[in-house]
Each structure stands twice: as structure tokens, then as C-alpha cells.
Amino acid sequence: MRVFDLHCDTASVFYKKNLPFDNNETHIRKSTVGQIELTQCFAVFFDDRKENPRAEETLHRVVDTVFPQWNGTNVTPILTVEGGGVLATRESWISDLAALGCRMVGLTWNGVNPLGTGAATDDKAPLTEMGRDAVREILARGMAVDVSHLSAKGTEEILSLTDKPIVASHSNARAVTDHVRNLSDEVAAEIFRRGGLVGLNLCPFFLGSGTVTTDDAVRHAEHFLALGGEHGLALGGDWDGAPLPADMTDFSSVSLLYDKFVAAFGKTIGDRIFYENAQGFFGI
Numbered sequence: 001m002r003v004f005d006l007h008c009d010t011a012s013v014f015y016k017k018n019l020p021f022d023n024n025e026t027h028i029r030k031s032t033v034g035q036i037e038l039t040q041c042f043a044v045f046f047d048d049r050k051e052n053p054r055a056e057e058t059l060h061r062v063v064d065t066v067f068p069q070w071n072g073t074n075v076t077p078i079l080t081v082e083g084g085g086v087l088a089t090r091e092s093w094i095s096d097l098a099a100l101g102c103r104m105v106g107l108t109w110n111g112v113n114p115l116g117t118g119a120a121t122d123d124k125a126p127l128t129e130m131g132r133d134a135v136r137e138i139l140a141r142g143m144a145v146d147v148s149h150l151s152a153k154g155t156e157e158i159l160s161l162t163d164k165p166i167v168a169s170h171s172n173a174r175a176v177t178d179h180v181r182n183l184s185d186e187v188a189a190e191i192f193r194r195g196g197l198v199g200l201n202l203c204p205f206f207l208g209s210g211t212v213t214t215d216d217a218v219r220h221a222e223h224f225l226a227l228g229g230e231h232g233l234a235l236g237g238d239w240d241g242a243p244l245p246a247d248m249t250d251f252s253s254v255s256l257l258y259d260k261f262v263a264a265f266g267k268t269i270g271d272r273i274f275y276e277n278a279q280g281f282f283g284i
Contacts, residue, residue, distance in 0.1 A: 002271075003254055004039040004278035006104075006199035006234055007080070007148070007170035009241035011042035014069070015062045021069040027239040030073075032251040039076040039275075039284055041104060041169065042067070045241070046083035048118070049111035055086045056096070063100055076284065080104040080146065080169070085113025085131070094134060098141040103282060104167060105138050106146035107131055107154070116154045119180045127154045132161060139164050144281075147171075148181070148199075148236070155187055165196035165281070170236030172206045173223045177216075179206050185227055192232040197281050198224060199236020200273075202244055202257075213247045214260050221261060221273065230269060234278040 010028045013019065022030040028040065044062050046055055063079060070077045084105045087093040097105060107113075107127075110120035115134050117125035127135070135158050138145050147155040148171045158166060168191060174182035183191075183198065191198055200220055204212035207220060224233045239251060247256065262270040 001035070001255065001258065002037045002039075002275040003258075004234065004275045004282075004284075005239070006041045006167065006197065006236035006278060007043055007082075007201075007241075008040060008237060008239035009043060009045050009082075010040075010239055011062055011066045011077075012045040013240045014066045015058070021073070027237075027244070027250045029251075033073075033075060034252065035074070036251075036254070037074050039078065039279065041078045041080045043080045043082040043106070043169075043241075046081070046086040046109065047111070048083045048086050048109045048113040052086050056090065056093075059087070059100070078103050078282065078284070080106070082106045082146070082149065083109035083111075083113070084134075085115035088114045088130065088134065094137045094141060094143075098143060102143060104144040104146050104169065106149055106169070107134065108149050108151075110149060117151045118149045119151045120149070121151075123152045123180050125151045125153055127157045132157065135161055148201075152184065152187070159187070159190055163194060165194050166191060167197045167199070167281075168236075169197070169199045170201040170203075170238045171198060172201050172220045176220050176223050177206060177208055181206055188224060188229070189227045192224075192228040195232065195281070197232050197234050197278060198229060199234045199278075200224075201242070202237045202239075202248065203242035204245055205242075207245065211246050213245045214257050216245065217257060218260050218264050222264065225265065225269070230272065231277055231280075233273050235274060
């Protein structure tokens with residue numbers, strides 16, 4: 001089985017807790033990946049509600065100490081950043097990320113930083129001038145811009161700044177679950193139209209209310225497919241960054257989700273969502 005997932009916080013958790021790949025705590029670990037061929041975007045997470053003068057040092061330490069754990073395994077790691085505005089005090093921060101092999105940058109987390117504002121703080125807040133310049137440079141250097149935590153206004157500005165594809169690495173459909181972290185139909189459809197990606201987030205708060213299961217993830221997928229997402233819908237599980245639906249325990253439960261998607265949409269679309277769409281976008 002092949003899986004390509006656009007977002008997890010596992011690398012940051014490994015770093016903070018000094019955990020090995022073979023542990024008993026995290027969603028993604030040696031025993032839960034098993035024989036799955038996993039290509040995983042590992043986000044280095046920064047809380048932009050706090051000052052972090054050691055953010056750059058943390059980034060390098062994660063890359064140097066955590067990423068080598070996947071050498072020789074069936075996990076292909078992709079470096080991404082969440083809350084990148086914390087790094088923006090250095091003029092060369094974007095070129096530094098590119099040199100590290102970073103493939104995707106989220107400008108904000110839930111707070112306010114020199115680039116923009118998280119949706120959880122103010123969904124109507126625009127990008128800053130520095131943020132607009134950062135978007136241009138990130139795209140020019142071949143990295144993707146991730147809008148999952150960005151305000152709706154900031155996302156709209158990015159879509160007006162460029163006609164290049166963008167990514168919402170771990171967001172669901174606002175029309176299905178009215179949460180500020182979810183995407184409007186207009187934004188999701190535009191991401192799909194220009195060849196970008198939307199990763200389905202498995203966090204129950206973004207999937208539904210009450211007892212949330214993988215059936216709710218199927219509902220969001222069905223809605224996105226109706227908006228043109230057949231070649232742009234992917235997974236963005238938010239592993240080790242959020243709780244999971246009631247019928248999932250850890251990454252090993254991804255097989256249950258795959259079976260649900262194949263039953264609902266057929267194997268061709270199931271394989272596109274689970275691997276092929278993201279693989280085609282990143283060319284890995």
C-alpha cells in the first residue's frame with residue numbers, strides 16, 4: 001500500500017520529546033507504518049503566538065537529528081514548515097529553507113507574525129507587505145505555499161498574487177463543517193482548477209460534530225470531488241498534531257480510511273487521493 005500525506009507534526013514531537021522512530025507514543029512510528037510505503041510531509045512547527053529567537057536553530061536540529069531516522073526505511077520524508085513567519089526576521093530565511101530541501105511553507109500558524117495572520121485569530125486579516133514578498137520568493141524558489149492556517153483574506157490575496165498552484169495541506173470543506181480552519185467552496189475549487197492540492201484533515205473538530213468517524217472524512221472528500229478535486233484531493237492527516245476520528249487509533253488505521261474511500265469512490269479515485277495526486281504535484 002502506498003500513502004502520500006501532506007501534513008503531520010511527528011518530526012516536531014520526536015524532537016521535543018527526544019523520541020526514536022521505534023516508540024510507543026506517536027501516531028506515526030515504526031510499528032504503525034509497518035509495510036506501508038509512506039511519503040510524508042513532516043512539518044517543523046512554530047507557534048507564532050510566541051517569540052522564538054531560537055527558531056532557526058530548532059529547524060536545523062530537527063533536520064539534523066530527526067530526519068536521519070528514516071534513512072533505510074520505507075518512509076520518504078519531505079521537509080515542510082508550519083508557522084514560517086517566525087523565521088522571517090532573517091533576510092535570507094527563504095533561501096535558507098530552499099537550501100535545506102524544504103518543499104512547502106505555511107506562512108502562519110494560529111497567531112499574528114510578520115507575514116500575516118492565522119485564521120483562528122482573524123479570518124479577515126490581510127497579508128503584510130513582507131508576506132506578499134515572501135509568497136513571490138517562495139514560489140520563485142520552487143517551493144509550495146501552504147494556506148491551511150492562513151486567514152481567508154490572506155489566502156484570497158495569494159490567489160490574486162499568482163496563478164501558480166498552491167496547497168492547503170490539512171483543511172476540510174467549510175460547507176460540510178463550518179469551521180474557520182476549513183476552506184470555502186470558492187477557494188477549494190480555485191485550488192483544484194489551477195492544479196494545487198487540498199489535504200483532508202482527520203482532526204474531528206474540522207470533520208463534524210458529536211462522535212466523528214471516517215465516514216465524516218468520506219463526506220468531506222465527496223464534497224471536494226464535486227468541486228473538481230479528482231486530481232487535487234489528497235491526505236493531510238495532521239498526525240501527532242490533533243486527535244483522530246473515533247474509529248482510528250494511529251497511522252495504521254489509514255488502511256480503514258482507504259477501504260472507505262475505495263468503497264465510496266472506486267479504486268482509481270481512492271489511489272489518486274491516497275498517493276497519486278500528491279506524488280504528481282511534488283514529482284517524487
